[in-house]
Amino acid sequence: MNEEIIIAGFGGQGVLSMGKILAYSGVMQDMEVxxxxxxxxxxxxxxxxxxxxxxxxxxxxPILKMYDTAIxxxxxxxxxxxxxxxxxxxxxxxGNGITRHPERKDIxxxxxxxxxxxxxxxxxxxxxxxxxxxxxxxxxxxSLDNVMLGLKKSLPERHHRLLPMNQAAIERGGEIxxxxxx
Amino acid sequence: MDNKKDIRLMKGNEAIAEAAIRCxxxxxxxxxxxxxxxxxxxxxxxKPWETTGMVVLQAESEIASINMVYGGAGxxxxxxxxxxxxxxxxxxxxLTYLAGxxxxxxxxxxxxxxxxxxTIQPAQSDYFQSVKGGGHGDYKLIVLAPASxxxxxxxxxxxxxLAFKYRNxxxxxxxxxxxxxxxxxxxxxxxxxxTNEEIKQMHPWAxxxxxxxxxxxxxxxxxxxxxxFERFNHKLQDKYRKMQEEEVRCEQFNCEDAEYLLVAYGSSxxxxxxxxxxxxxxxxxxxxxxxxxxxxxxxREIQALLGHVKGILSVELSEGQMxxxxxLTVEGKVKVEHFGRVGGVVHSPEEVVEALERKIIxx
Numbered sequence: 001m002n003e004e005i006i007i008a009g010f011g012g013q014g015v016l017s018m019g020k021i022l023a024y025s026g027v028m029q030d031m032e033v034x035x036x037x038x039x040x041x042x043x044x045x046x047x048x049x050x051x052x053x054x055x056x057x058x059x060x061x062p063i064l065k066m067y068d069t070a071i072x073x074x075x076x077x078x079x080x081x082x083x084x085x086x087x088x089x090x091x092x093x094x095g096n097g098i099t100r101h102p103e104r105k106d107i108x109x110x111x112x113x114x115x116x117x118x119x120x121x122x123x124x125x126x127x128x129x130x131x132x133x134x135x136x137x138x139x140x141x142x143s144l145d146n147v148m149l150g151l152k153k154s155l156p157e158r159h160h161r162l163l164p165m166n167q168a169a170i171e172r173g174g175e176i177x178x179x180x181x182x
Numbered sequence: 183m184d185n186k187k188d189i190r191l192m193k194g195n196e197a198i199a200e201a202a203i204r205c206x207x208x209x210x211x212x213x214x215x216x217x218x219x220x221x222x223x224x225x226x227x228x229k230p231w232e233t234t235g236m237v238v239l240q241a242e243s244e245i246a247s248i249n250m251v252y253g254g255a256g257x258x259x260x261x262x263x264x265x266x267x268x269x270x271x272x273x274x275x276x277l278t279y280l281a282g283x284x285x286x287x288x289x290x291x292x293x294x295x296x297x298x299x300x301t302i303q304p305a306q307s308d309y310f311q312s313v314k315g316g317g318h319g320d321y322k323l324i325v326l327a328p329a330s331x332x333x334x335x336x337x338x339x340x341x342x343x344l345a346f347k348y349r350n351x352x353x354x355x356x357x358x359x360x361x362x363x364x365x366x367x368x369x370x371x372x373x374x375x376x377t378n379e380e381i382k383q384m385h386p387w388a389x390x391x392x393x394x395x396x397x398x399x400x401x402x403x404x405x406x407x408x409x410x411f412e413r414f415n416h417k418l419q420d421k422y423r424k425m426q427e428e429e430v431r432c433e434q435f436n437c438e439d440a441e442y443l444l445v446a447y448g449s450s451x452x453x454x455x456x457x458x459x460x461x462x463x464x465x466x467x468x469x470x471x472x473x474x475x476x477x478x479x480x481x482r483e484i485q486a487l488l489g490h491v492k493g494i495l496s497v498e499l500s501e502g503q504m505x506x507x508x509x510l511t512v513e514g515k516v517k518v519e520h521f522g523r524v525g526g527v528v529h530s531p532e533e534v535v536e537a538l539e540r541k542i543i544x545x
Contacts, residue, residue: 020364062359
């Protein structure tokens, strides 16, 4: 098993922390993992992205050109990364603010309207966990138990009271994601 | 998972800080700069002065940091600093004085793109500065090139071991990619800091106070008698030759049957591992040699492959620096070319394969 993922969106959407939680879940499941962020001024607004790799064996390059899965959370990232999903790969996106929807026919496209759902759940900060839940429904590489362990490791202890809310968001993401037929 | 092991997910920079505390470092002196600021940030968060007694001090500049290192090292203490390219340039005077005074210490360079203030993104363009001395005079640093977060942690201890073994500064040459990425890392158990008694015993040269039975120790790099200073320079060179004989470390992947060889260190070696996988899938017999020590350079290890290797591509995030050492090693026996993106741009594995095909196989 080797899953190469790009997660991309605006700074502040929780792109990097979502990647970190996914990576930590992999550690909890005894996988090899890498988390390589775009770092720099784009953290303060602008686009942010992170490459996460989960694997059974030693990971070579943490920086990639083509991805098994792209999780896309804004239009700029759609324009930038849609071409770099491997043929047969998966593209997961949130439709909020998307003006040009995915056009490729050789990949599987899924939509998870997490921003809308987070607003409905009145917990905008769990947006990224809804997206993560959607992704894990499509690619159940790590168990929910290990995701929760990873989340616990990633969150400072003072935020641990938020764990149930995040678990609810992850589960909700799995319920609302749907396949966009080509 | 084995619960007894301390396994974490962390950034390379954070691993440096954790490893420093755990291997019993006495003092860290630094000044913040991207992309290595997490080293001091992590140390400040972990507050080792409350547990192991390690000093963590933000100096007023990089020049002050390296001179604080000089002072601590002169007392036989395990001391270190870290910075990124422009800050390391500021430290070059201090480094040549440390080498001249034969003082052990560890310096971490999390390289960013230059020249000048440059960019904050990863680069490997400080190779020459690191392995050819860097400051004035005939001296060398021991240079270790980690390619993973685990090695960022492990090489802190290794760098101190080598630095004290040879009484010479050791440099961990990393970059923004290895510093900023997170991977799984297994942390070693805590080791106690040396006591003053232990230091006096192990390092009789250290300035730990003058006992009645011997002359005082002097830490200096000045010698006004040219003949004496020539003898001192020869002694330094003997030390560097011994390092070249005994301390070379490298890792080889698929080199046994390789017709073509990639030579790459640090982050580029990671990218080249993937490039090698892609090329092998296309039927190209390519191997990868990853120098772990850049000084001493794995000269013999590369030469041993020349019987079957027809061409070598040196892959670095620079305009071509390590390639010169590869060419010196190969002595014209096979074709050697360079490939690398610069200025903070990182090459993809696909670009490396394309360069190998264009510059070495087809060229």
